[in-house]
Structure formats: C-alpha cells, structure tokens
Amino acid sequence: xxxxxxxxxxxxxxxxxxTSLSEIVIRYECAISDNSRNKxxxxxxxxxxxxxxxxxxxxxxxxxxxxxxxxxxxxxxxKFFSRKKKNLLLSEVSYKAMMYAIATGExxxxxxxxxxxxxxxxxxxxxxAFFATQEKLKCSDKKLIxxxxxxxxxxxxIAENATLAGSKGxxxxxxxxxxxxxxxxxxxxxxxxxxxxxxxAALGLKNLLGLTCDPVGGxxxxxxxxxxxxxxxxxxxxxxxxxxxxxxxxxxxxxxxxMGKIGRLLSPKLRETALGGLAVSKTAMKTTKKLxxxxxxxx
Amino acid sequence: xxxxxxxxxxxxxxxxxxxxxTAGAVKLGQMARALFDSTPDEVQYLLHGSFGTVYKxxxxxxxLLAGVMKMYxxxxxxxxxxxxxxxxGIKYKFTVGDLGLGYHPNxxxxxxxKGNRKMSMTGSSTGGGNVNISxxxxxxxxxxxxxxKYFTIxxxxxxxxxxxxxxxxxxxxRGINIANMQSSRVAExxxxxxxxxxxxxxxxPDILELEKLPGIHFxxxxxxxx
Ligand code: SF4
Numbered sequence: 001x002x003x004x005x006x007x008x009x010x011x012x013x014x015x016x017x018x019t020s021l022s023e024i025v026i027r028y029e030c031a032i033s034d035n036s037r038n039k040x041x042x043x044x045x046x047x048x049x050x051x052x053x054x055x056x057x058x059x060x061x062x063x064x065x066x067x068x069x070x071x072x073x074x075x076x077x078x079k080f081f082s083r084k085k086k087n088l089l090l091s092e093v094s095y096k097a098m099m100y101a102i103a104t105g106e107x108x109x110x111x112x113x114x115x116x117x118x119x120x121x122x123x124x125x126x127x128x129a130f131f132a133t134q135e136k137l138k139c140s141d142k143k144l145i146x147x148x149x150x151x152x153x154x155x156x157x158i159a160e161n162a163t164l165a166g167s168k169g170x171x172x173x174x175x176x177x178x179x180x181x182x183x184x185x186x187x188x189x190x191x192x193x194x195x196x197x198x199x200x201a202a203l204g205l206k207n208l209l210g211l212t213c214d215p216v217g218g219x220x221x222x223x224x225x226x227x228x229x230x231x232x233x234x235x236x237x238x239x240x241x242x243x244x245x246x247x248x249x250x251x252x253x254x255x256x257x258x259m260g261k262i263g264r265l266l267s268p269k270l271r272e273t274a275l276g277g278l279a280v281s282k283t284a285m286k287t288t289k290k291l292x293x294x295x296x297x298x299x
Numbered sequence: 300x301x302x303x304x305x306x307x308x309x310x311x312x313x314x315x316x317x318x319x320x321t322a323g324a325v326k327l328g329q330m331a332r333a334l335f336d337s338t339p340d341e342v343q344y345l346l347h348g349s350f351g352t353v354y355k356x357x358x359x360x361x362x363l364l365a366g367v368m369k370m371y372x373x374x375x376x377x378x379x380x381x382x383x384x385x386x387x388g389i390k391y392k393f394t395v396g397d398l399g400l401g402y403h404p405n406x407x408x409x410x411x412x413k414g415n416r417k418m419s420m421t422g423s424s425t426g427g428g429n430v431n432i433s434x435x436x437x438x439x440x441x442x443x444x445x446x447x448k449y450f451t452i453x454x455x456x457x458x459x460x461x462x463x464x465x466x467x468x469x470x471x472x473r474g475i476n477i478a479n480m481q482s483s484r485v486a487e488x489x490x491x492x493x494x495x496x497x498x499x500x501x502x503x504p505d506i507l508e509l510e511k512l513p514g515i516h517f518x519x520x521x522x523x524x525x
Contacts, residue, residue, distance in 0.1 A: 005301050029305045043306060050312050050373075065316070067356045108315030111358055111378045117309045119427070120318045148309055155308035160301055164308070165426055167319075181308075218349060219356040220316045294352045 002027040005160040007198055007252040010153055014194040021194050022146035025153035044145050047115045051127040054114045058103035063110035067291055070221045074103040093136040094233045101128025101232035105225030118155045118164045118177055121224045125178035126151055128232035133186055147185035154181045154201050162260030166213035167272040169263025175231045176208035182235035187242050202248035202255045204238035210262055212270035214277025216284040217293045223278055312373045319405055320357030323424025328366015331409040331420045333521045339411035341390040342367050348404035351395035360393050438483050438492040449478055449496035455516040458484040458491035462514050475499050
C-alpha cells in the first residue's frame with residue numbers, strides 16, 4: 001500500500017494521505033520489514049548518532065589518513081570559523097555544512113566509523129547539510145530523523161531506477177545522489193511541501209549530472225572528501241531555490257533516469273577505476289608512485 | 300515492490316574508508332572464519348587485482364584480518380587488527396599475487412590453518428559491501444552475489460546417489476525454506492560440495508546431526524553477515 005519505486009509515486013502517496021514524504025517512507029519500511037514503527041525510528045536515531053560522532057571525531061581529534069592525502073582540512077576550517085567568521089562570503093550555515101561534511105569524509109578516510117549514506121565516499125553530504133541546518137533552525141531531533149527518512153526515500157528510487165555506485169554511474173551517482181537526497185530532506189525539515197522537496201532534489205541532482213569518479217590511487221580521499229564538502233552547500237542552495245518557489249523544469253524521475261543513462265555513457269576510465277580524470281593528473285601519478293600503488297588498466 | 304530497505308540506503312554503518320575495499324573485506328574474512336569453524340593459528344592472504352594494488356590505503360589487509368577474528372564491519376578495532384592478532388598469537392601473511400584470468404578485480408584467496416587442519420576460500424568484494432565466494436578448497440562455487448544475505452549451509456559430502464535428496468528432506472522437515480541450492484563435485488564418485496541458501500537459520504544441534512550422517516564429511520553454517 002505504501003510501496004513506491006519512483007518519486008512520482010512517493011509524492012502521490014504523500015498527497016493522497018495528506019502527509020509528509022518522510023511519513024510515507026516510514027510506513028513503507030514498516031510494511032516491508034517485520035519491525036515496529038518504534039524500532040525503525042530507533043534504528044534511524046542510531047544512525048544519526050553515528051553520523052554525529054563521525055563529525056565530532058574529526059572536529060576534536062583530526063587524524064591524517066594512511067596515504068597522507070587528507071586529514072588537515074577540518075582543523076583549518078575550524079580555526080578559520082572561530083577567528084575570522086566575519087570574513088566569510090557564505091552564510092554560516094553553509095560554511096558549517098561544508099566543514100561537517102569534510103569532517104565526516106576525513107573520519108572515513110582515517111578509518112573511523114561512518115554511515116554510508118548512500119555510500120562511504122559520499123557520506124559527508126547528508127550529515128553536513130542536516131546538522132548545520134538543525135543548529136541554525138534549532139529544530140528537534142525528530143525533524144532531523146524525518147529528514148533522514150525523506151532522503152532515504154529519494155535514494156531508494158535512485159537505486160531502483162539508476163544507481164548509487166560510482167563504479168556504475170560515476171560520482172554523479174554518489175555525491176550527485178547525496179545532494180538530491182539532502183536537498184529533499186532539508187526542504188522537509190524547514191517546512192517545505194512534498195512538491196518543493198522533489199523540486200529541490202531535482203535541482204540538486206541536475207547540477208551534478210556528468211560528474212566523474214576519478215579518485216587518486218583508487219582511494220576514497222581525493223577528490224571525494226572536499227568534493228563532498230562543497231556538495232553539501234549545493235544541497236542548501238537547491239533547497240533555498242525550491243523554498244523560493246523555483247521549480248525544476250525536468251521532473252525528478254526524469255533527472256534520475258538521465259543520470260543513469262549518462263552513467264552508462266561514461267567511459268569506464270571515469271568510473272572508479274582511477275584510470276582517468278584527476279586520478280591521472282601529474283600530481284596524482286607522483287603520489288600513487290610514492291605510495292607504491294599500481295593501477296591495472298583492463299581497458 | 301522495491302528491493303530495498305531504507306537502511307540499505309541510509310547505511311551500512313561501517314568503518315571507513317571504502318565499502319568495497321574495507322567493509323567487503325571484513326565480510327570475506329568473517330566468511331572464511333565461519334567456514335573454517337574456528338579461529339586459525341595462521342592465516343595467509345593472496346591479494347589479487349585491485350586488492351593487491353590499493354590494499355594499504357584502504358586498509359584491506361587489516362579488514363581481512365579483522366574479519367577472520369570475527370569483527371563486524373562497524374567495529375572500531377579494525378584499525379588495530381594487526382596488534383590484536385599479535386596479542387592473540389595469530390600469525391598472518393599478505394602476499395600480492397595473481398589468481399589468474401576470470402577473477403573479479405577485488406579478489407582474495409584466504410588460507411587458514413590450525414594444527415594439521417587447513418582450508419582455503421577465494422572470494423571477491425563486488426561493490427557496496429557485497430561479497431561473492433568463488434572457491435572453497437578445490438571446489439568452484441558461486442554464491443552469486445548473495446553471500447552473507449541468507450543463512451547458508453555448506454556441506455562437503457561423498458558424491459553418491461541419494462545424498463542430495465536426503466539433505467533437502469532433512470532441511471525441509473525442519474520447516475526451513477530453501478531459497479536456492481547448488482552442488483559441485485571434484486571427481487566422479489569423489490567429493491562434492493553443496494551449498495544451500497536458507498530463509499531461516501538451522502540450529503547447531505541440527506547441523507551436528509546432519510554432520511553425523513554417513514557420506515557427509517562436514518557441515519558449516521554461515522549466518523547473515525553485517
Ligand atoms: S569520486 Fe568516486 S569514490 Fe570519490 S566520492 Fe565520488 S564516486 Fe565515490
């Protein structure tokens with residue numbers, strides 16, 4: 001009864017039952033699992049806690065990754081934010097979103113615990129955007145958890161109709177999807193309608209279509225960590241647009257479909273194999289050589 | 300009906316950095332441990348393809364070792380797997396090698412030893428934390444990307460008429476549904492290996508009972524892995 005595999009269906013269900021997207025996603029999960037509503041909500045709370053801890057880890061005790069390529073940024077951003085806040089061009093909430101997303105990425109790169117939401121590489125975007133916004137709006141944890149359900153609902157339709165894996169669709173499938181998911185969740189969190197959530201998701205994903213997966217040395221560090229930080233600010237921008245009444249001309253399901261098709265058109269060299277893009281830049285080659293990484297070219 | 304739970308999207312909770320090279324590697328280690336049915340004194344890993352080239356940056360080595368020591372993908376101690384193994388007196392060795400053509404780029408052959416007992420398992424991490432097992436000892440198997448998603452039992456038995464039907468009856472009599480089953484044999488009349496994926500777990504007493512039957516060498520169970 002609450003089953004959906006497209007955003008259109010998810011939206012229709014919310015309209016039919018005169019409720020939010022998150023409420024439909026919660027009812028869907030209750031229907032497909034044998035678990036009670038409380039248990040499902042507790043499980044999501046648990047994930048929120050892991051996400052928060054992942055941010056705190058790098059904020060308090062930053063660590064350089066094994067490769068040495070990441071682990072410095074959170075520290076620098078925190079210092080800048082505490083001393084030179086007035087020099088920011090971005091809003092404080094966007095800057096914090098960026099900082100929290102990068103903190104999560106650095107925790108992941110240094111073998112800390114994270115939630116792969118939707119993947120490990122893209123794990124910073126959603127917590128970055130959500131926790132920064134929650135602090136700004138001073139909204140309840142309940143709202144945050146609901147936003148996580150809405151984001152998961154959008155992600156589910158992407159997994160159904162396209163892909164969430166960089167190896168299949170490039171980074172548009174990971175960080176692009178994370179932005180769409182975050183934008184929809186944020187919009188619900190700040191009181192947008194279900195339609196506005198869908199427009200936010202569509203605007204967010206369109207902005208990253210075609211993004212390649214080109215990690216240096218095949219490791220989830222460069223460009224993943226900082227790309228995730230910037231992407232968190234896109235989610236906020238997309239939500240602001242949707243809240244202003246701006247609509248996506250192309251509906252979200254069609255954007256998702258286009259993303260899947262672009263993924264299939266992308267050369268395998270730009271899909272997580274570390275054979276193209278930034279992964280073969282001069283600096284990347286020098287670094288991988290130093291680290292003793294040999295990339296096998298199967299193409 | 301969608302194939303996904305909300306928690307497939309908002310998850311898994313895992314120790315970084317990579318779902319395929321870290322979380323998947325932990326799962327492969329767990330499976331080898333479960334198939335061996337005890338903690339080994341010694342374990343060797345042959346790292347193939349991308350596992351061989353980028354294992355250090357992804358801590359694939361520590362993850363594989365952590366799995367053999369029964370840690371979960373979200374365990375914070377994965378990082379310290381080397382120290383923990385040293386404390387437990389488990390010897391470990393990683394070699395970069397080539398398993399040959401036809402293997403998934405993220406593959407590993409794990410050889411476990413304890414006393415004079417020895418077993419090997421070859422498996423791969425196919426993305427997003429999903430894993431596949433392609434060989435157990437000399438047997439080619441194919442868990443078809445569903446390894447660790449079901450309760451699985453692995454039965455080594457004589458390749459003789461009637462054993463298979465006996466196994467299926469044994470399982471169904473206990474009210475357990477078999478999702479799918481496959482059998483491979485090494486030589487005519489020799490040894491065979493059967494794998495059954497089940498919807499619910501078989502209890503230990505039943506496993507021991509099945510193991511006592513004539514013609515059966517051993518039975519191992521794999522639970523769903525996380
Ligand atoms: S570049 Fe590739 S590995 Fe990094 S976040 Fe994007 S999709 Fe994931």
